[in-house]
Amino acid sequence: MRRNISFTLNRKPVQLTVDDDRMLLWVLRYDLGLTGTKFGCGAALCGSCTVIVDEEAVRSCVTPVKEIAGKHLLTIEGLSREGRLHPIQEAFIDHHAFQCGYCTPGMIVQAYALLLKKARPTREEIIQHLDNNLCRCGSHTRIVDAILEAAGSTKGAV
Amino acid sequence: MHSDDWNETSEIAVDMATGVSRREFLQLAGTGLFVFFATGPMAAFQEPSRLPAPPSYPTDFNAYLRIGGDGRVTCFVGKVELGQGSKTALAQLAADELDVSFDSVDMVMGDTDLCPWDMGTFGSLTIRRFGPVLRGAAAEARAVLLQMSADYLQLPSVENLHVKDGVVTCTKDEHKSVSYAKLVEGKRIERHLEKVPVKPVPAFTVIGTAPRRKDALDMVTGKARYAADMTPPGTLHARLLRPPAHGATLKEADTTAAEKIPGVRVIRDGEMIAVIHERPDTAERALELIRARFEPAQPGEDDKTIFDHLLKAAPPLQIVDEKGSLAEGEKLAARVVEETYLNSYVAHAPMETHSAVAIIEGRRLTVWASTQTPFPLRQQLAQAIGFAPENVRVIAPYVGGGFGGKSSSGQALEAARLAKVTGKPVQVVWDRAEEFFYDTFRPAAVVKIRAGVNAAGKLLLWDYRVYCAGDRGSRQFYDIPHQRTQSSGGWGAGNPGLHPFAVGPWRAPGVNTNTFARESHIDTLASKLGSDPLEFRLSHLSDPRMRRVLLAAAKQFGWKPASAPSGRGVGLACATDVGTYVATAAEVAVNKSTGHVEVKRVVCAQDQGLTVNPDGSRQQMESGITMGLGYALAEEVRFKDGAVLDRNFDSYQIPRFSWLPRIETIVIENPETPASGCGEPPITSLGAVVANAIFDATGARLRQLPMTAERIKTALQRG
Numbered sequence: 001m002r003r004n005i006s007f008t009l010n011r012k013p014v015q016l017t018v019d020d021d022r023m024l025l026w027v028l029r030y031d032l033g034l035t036g037t038k039f040g041c042g043a044a045l046c047g048s049c050t051v052i053v054d055e056e057a058v059r060s061c062v063t064p065v066k067e068i069a070g071k072h073l074l075t076i077e078g079l080s081r082e083g084r085l086h087p088i089q090e091a092f093i094d095h096h097a098f099q100c101g102y103c104t105p106g107m108i109v110q111a112y113a114l115l116l117k118k119a120r121p122t123r124e125e126i127i128q129h130l131d132n133n134l135c136r137c138g139s140h141t142r143i144v145d146a147i148l149e150a151a152g153s154t155k156g157a158v
Numbered sequence: 159m160h161s162d163d164w165n166e167t168s169e170i171a172v173d174m175a176t177g178v179s180r181r182e183f184l185q186l187a188g189t190g191l192f193v194f195f196a197t198g199p200m201a202a203f204q205e206p207s208r209l210p211a212p213p214s215y216p217t218d219f220n221a222y223l224r225i226g227g228d229g230r231v232t233c234f235v236g237k238v239e240l241g242q243g244s245k246t247a248l249a250q251l252a253a254d255e256l257d258v259s260f261d262s263v264d265m266v267m268g269d270t271d272l273c274p275w276d277m278g279t280f281g282s283l284t285i286r287r288f289g290p291v292l293r294g295a296a297a298e299a300r301a302v303l304l305q306m307s308a309d310y311l312q313l314p315s316v317e318n319l320h321v322k323d324g325v326v327t328c329t330k331d332e333h334k335s336v337s338y339a340k341l342v343e344g345k346r347i348e349r350h351l352e353k354v355p356v357k358p359v360p361a362f363t364v365i366g367t368a369p370r371r372k373d374a375l376d377m378v379t380g381k382a383r384y385a386a387d388m389t390p391p392g393t394l395h396a397r398l399l400r401p402p403a404h405g406a407t408l409k410e411a412d413t414t415a416a417e418k419i420p421g422v423r424v425i426r427d428g429e430m431i432a433v434i435h436e437r438p439d440t441a442e443r444a445l446e447l448i449r450a451r452f453e454p455a456q457p458g459e460d461d462k463t464i465f466d467h468l469l470k471a472a473p474p475l476q477i478v479d480e481k482g483s484l485a486e487g488e489k490l491a492a493r494v495v496e497e498t499y500l501n502s503y504v505a506h507a508p509m510e511t512h513s514a515v516a517i518i519e520g521r522r523l524t525v526w527a528s529t530q531t532p533f534p535l536r537q538q539l540a541q542a543i544g545f546a547p548e549n550v551r552v553i554a555p556y557v558g559g560g561f562g563g564k565s566s567s568g569q570a571l572e573a574a575r576l577a578k579v580t581g582k583p584v585q586v587v588w589d590r591a592e593e594f595f596y597d598t599f600r601p602a603a604v605v606k607i608r609a610g611v612n613a614a615g616k617l618l619l620w621d622y623r624v625y626c627a628g629d630r631g632s633r634q635f636y637d638i639p640h641q642r643t644q645s646s647g648g649w650g651a652g653n654p655g656l657h658p659f660a661v662g663p664w665r666a667p668g669v670n671t672n673t674f675a676r677e678s679h680i681d682t683l684a685s686k687l688g689s690d691p692l693e694f695r696l697s698h699l700s701d702p703r704m705r706r707v708l709l710a711a712a713k714q715f716g717w718k719p720a721s722a723p724s725g726r727g728v729g730l731a732c733a734t735d736v737g738t739y740v741a742t743a744a745e746v747a748v749n750k751s752t753g754h755v756e757v758k759r760v761v762c763a764q765d766q767g768l769t770v771n772p773d774g775s776r777q778q779m780e781s782g783i784t785m786g787l788g789y790a791l792a793e794e795v796r797f798k799d800g801a802v803l804d805r806n807f808d809s810y811q812i813p814r815f816s817w818l819p820r821i822e823t824i825v826i827e828n829p830e831t832p833a834s835g836c837g838e839p840p841i842t843s844l845g846a847v848v849a850n851a852i853f854d855a856t857g858a859r860l861r862q863l864p865m866t867a868e869r870i871k872t873a874l875q876r877g
Contacts, residue, residue: 031437035383076379077379100509102558108378
């Protein structure tokens with residue numbers, strides 16, 4: 001159904017007139033121009049399209065836009081504030097925790113959701129939390145190390 | 159240094175066939191110091207059409223660097239950054255030879271308008287072949303700039319000049335100083351690569367370090383733009399009607415319902431039926447409304463019958479290598495072991511599916527494409543839409559993984575054809591099912607090995623036949639007096655009817671299959687003789703580089719001699735690829751009731767000659783080990799009668815975080831040997847090392863990749 005939908009996007013209010021059963025991924029990428037969120041599988045199997053809705057990591061490729069009405073949406077573009085990278089982003093750079101970079105926004109956002117819930121996760125908890133985020137380049141060990149480091153430095157400051 | 163490369167590149171003449179002279183090119187390219195260079199014999203990178211592209215290049219070089227009046231160094235290379243870090247490593251090479259800061263070097267890559275012709279990014283060639291020539295060009299530039307400095311500073315010679323961060327200073331008089339920027343400002347100076355000595359290893363300042371990757375900030379902020387992120391104003395999104403199986407033919411398609419959706423257009427162009435809309439999801443919805451009838455494909459092979467088919471249909475064997483006499487070996491052998499090894503089709507499955515955006519402005523086509531081969535693609539695009547190649551520009555922006563699969567770029571041809579028909583920019587992004595359907599899989603393959611030892615346990619017979627994987631990695635490096643290696647059918651196209659769908663290069667084409675077979679068989683022999691697998695290998699290895707990596711890996715692993723199966727679950731494998739030596743040791747735990755394998759630890763030692771960026775090398779090793787677990791344990795394309803049954807990551811499992819072993823990497827210091835390849839070699843031993851460790855754990859020998867839980871259970875029951 002075509003209607004007005006309001007939500008906050010990266011801390012700014014947004015109002016859209018859209019078919020509310022469209023998937024959030026396409027609205028983000030092609031209506032709002034936020035291309036940091038990626039298409040990978042279209043079926044919530046790979047995590048490339050992960051965004052944060054009200055502090056939960058969700059797969060935007062299977063999330064109808066009506067489900068975010070009135071909620072707070074955060075994408076990779078909203079992680080750095082006032083030009084300062086988020087500690088997870090810093091740690092990904094320090095560890096070179098990416099190769100082609102395509103899965104990276106989804107990984108960082110997924111990790112962000114974990115640290116919201118648990119400021120100091122263990123290695124095992126990180127692995128469990130990221131297990132449905134796929135990376136084909138094989139950057140897994142570095143991603144885990146980067147998140148561990150970020151968790152050490154954030155002190156709950158996400 | 160490859161001396162033959164230097165000789166070939168020093169003989170440079172302007173090729174007038176293009177109609178563009180060096181002078182004309184320089185007019186277009188602006189001011190600064192230019193050094194032109196080529197990688198290897200001209201024939202190897204001559205553009206097939208010999209047609210120029212504006213701004214046109216003479217065809218006697220395929221890369222160049224420019225030092226501008228702003229002091230920045232720009233290197234123009236047709237290679238593509240696929241995530242392997244080459245943008246960073248190449249900049250390191252140039253910065254070091256020029257004595258400029260790493261940050262002052264910009265890499266312009268993968269753009270057919272800005273970069274000279276390049277055949278493509280594959281085969282771990284970027285650093286191996288291109289690196290030495292780039293270093294030479296940078297050294298040449300430095301030599302020219304030193305001479306200019308001496309003239310400028312009115313010094314009799316360059317003898318007492320020192321360079322740091324692009325500033326030349328006289329060591330006898332520090333007031334005499336001039337920057338590269340000042341020297342070239344407003345001038346147009348041209349040099350071609352001559353024989354110039356490059357820096358000796360101890361003088362390196364940037365090579366051997368691990369600076370922050372040039373693309374790091376883009377990667378972590380979502381600013382990195384891939385082909386699907388390019389949306390020129392008015393872009394339309396296309397979804398194409400696909401057959402249910404390879405070989406199925408379209409009989410009729412009713413598009414009425416699709417066309418009723420506002421804004422949807424259905425395009426029929428030859429055999430292609432596409433729906434386009436300004437939103438991709440609406441195009442997708444419209445596509446689902448097309449009622450199409452296909453005539454099914456002829457019944458054909460499936461993933462179980464394929465191996466018999468390959469053996470029957472494979473072209474005749476060709477001899478790859480031969481030593482001694484097999485007949486003599488047979489005579490001397492006290493014990494002969496013969497086995498067959500199989501591997502299934504494997505997908506590339508990059509996280510970014512094939513994507514492209516095409517826009518036609520006037521008579522010019524521009525395509526952003528996820529591709530490993532922008533220049534060959536330009537040629538195909540020109541042909542597909544009837545444009546002259548010089549009116550086609552291909553840009554490979556950030557590419558979300560390739561692994562060989564983006565050497566083929568059909569999506570770009572589709573986008574260009576649709577842009578031509580509609581007159582609008584068109585984006586084609588394959589969905590995951592299309593990615594699996596049109597992938598150029600790593601071919602299914604069969605290897606047959608007959609090997610013999612004498613009474614003293616010495617290997618003296620090796621009869622090796624590989625079908626359909628290709629001969630790369632098939633040559634024997636263990637010392638065996640009587641041996642023959644034969645290969646039938648390569649890994650690529652060119653064998654019509656052999657495979658039920660397209661096959662192509664997959665990270666180290668052929669080597670994964672050949673290494674799995676060879677190293678499994680070597681282990682089998684060691685086990686039958688009751689020998690320790692490390693000792694058995696060492697007793698047949700005289701190549702010092704292979705011995706060194708094997709000993710390094712074994713030492714780090716804490717290898718303790720025992721014959722397999724020892725119950726410990728440990729294994730070894732050696733491999734060589736693109737001039738690089740790799741040895742891997744692994745530890746696994748096998749659940750004997752479920753067949754599930756946990757790879758607990760992998761130690762990998764690699765000798766790649768000169769290491770440009772040690773962190774980059776380790777990253778490629780970790781990458782190869784992690785990705786390699788997929789084809790070792792799970793990855794296999796299921797298919798039947800031309801239909802690809804795996805269409806997404808639910809049934810096609812690639813490695814996940816929970817699969818992660820503890821990974822330890824050892825980069826052997828060997829800086830005086832030219833850099834060899836790094837992107838491919840570390841993956842090649844994973845099938846074998848895991849197979850050998852599973853055997854050591856259980857006594858079950860897996861001779862088919864992938865070693866799924868099901869196959870392991872079957873092997874355990876077989877005993």
